[in-house]
Amino acid sequence: MTTLRETLKPVLPPIHRAGYPFIGAFAVATVLLGLFWTPLLVIGGILTVWCVYFFRDPPRVTPTREGLVISPADGVVQMIVEAPPPPELEMGDAPLTRISVFMNVFNCHVNRSPVAGRIAKLAYRPGKFFNASLDKASEHNERQSLRLTMADGRDIACVQIAGLVARRILCEVSPDQELQVGARIGMIRFGSRVDVYLPSGVAPLVVTEQTTVAGETVLADLASTETARQGEIR
Numbered sequence: 303m304t305t306l307r308e309t310l311k312p313v314l315p316p317i318h319r320a321g322y323p324f325i326g327a328f329a330v331a332t333v334l335l336g337l338f339w340t341p342l343l344v345i346g347g348i349l350t351v352w353c354v355y356f357f358r359d360p361p362r363v364t365p366t367r368e369g370l371v372i373s374p375a376d377g378v379v380q381m382i383v384e385a386p387p388p389p390e391l392e393m394g395d396a397p398l399t400r401i402s403v404f405m406n407v408f409n410c411h412v413n414r415s416p417v418a419g420r421i422a423k424l425a426y427r428p429g430k431f432f433n434a435s436l437d438k439a440s441e442h443n444e445r446q447s448l449r450l451t452m453a454d455g456r457d458i459a460c461v462q463i464a465g466l467v468a469r470r471i472l473c474e475v476s477p478d479q480e481l482q483v484g485a486r487i488g489m490i491r492f493g494s495r496v497d498v499y500l501p502s503g504v505a506p507l508v509v510t511e512q513t514t515v516a517g518e519t520v521l522a523d524l525a526s527t528e529t530a531r532q533g534e535i536r
Contacts, residue, residue, distance in 0.1 A: 317357050318358070356408075364483055375414075375495075388447045399505070410516065413490070414486055417458050423449035427445050429443045456524070507528065
């Protein structure tokens with residue numbers, strides 16, 4: 303017999319622990335404001351529900367075949383360009399294919415490792431808070447950068463970038479840590495972007511405006527010889 307918890311599981315996913323202080327603050331503020339004016343109770347209730355939704359941390363079914371690069375973030379592929387990786391990762395200044403996934407305030411903001419590998423470099427750099435949809439955000443905004451070395455020796459960079467509203471990047475991994483593909487690496491609060499830099503010669507298997515799911519959507523296949531894909535909105 304299906305229990306109530308199992309029935310509600312798709313509607314009430316697990317919550318990231320970083321969200322509980324915010325959810326509690328929203329709930330308390332809602333009650334206090336509602337004492338002064340009833341409509342504020344309704345508005346606060348809606349905002350509290352949104353806060354719960356924002357900090358959701360649902361399980362994902364991650365493809366585990368060797369060589370697949372998986373999206374680290376829920377969102378939309380905003381741009382695919384050639385750009386050098388962040389200098390603090392010490393990966394050289396040669397341009398690599400960069401896939402940028404933009405997260406709005408309704409996306410799940412828990413980020414995941416795009417590949418299995420060892421964290422060879424972990425670097426935080428303070429910066430500005432330009433709109434994360436702008437190309438210059440990759441260079442100027444606050445960011446947390448990870449250099450992941452895979453079993454074959456190749457490196458992939460994964461960069462969490464703060465945005466116009468986002469003001470805190472939470473990193474939950476440490477240098478030299480071994481990660482499974484799809485493992486949680488942290489989150490960015492309230493709207494932001496994650497960049498993935500592919501190894502030289504690897505073509506993306508996604509296109510701009512495509513929706514991605516963290517831990518599930520395949521961004522690239524390191525073993526594939528397929529050229530970059532094309533797509534259109536239909």
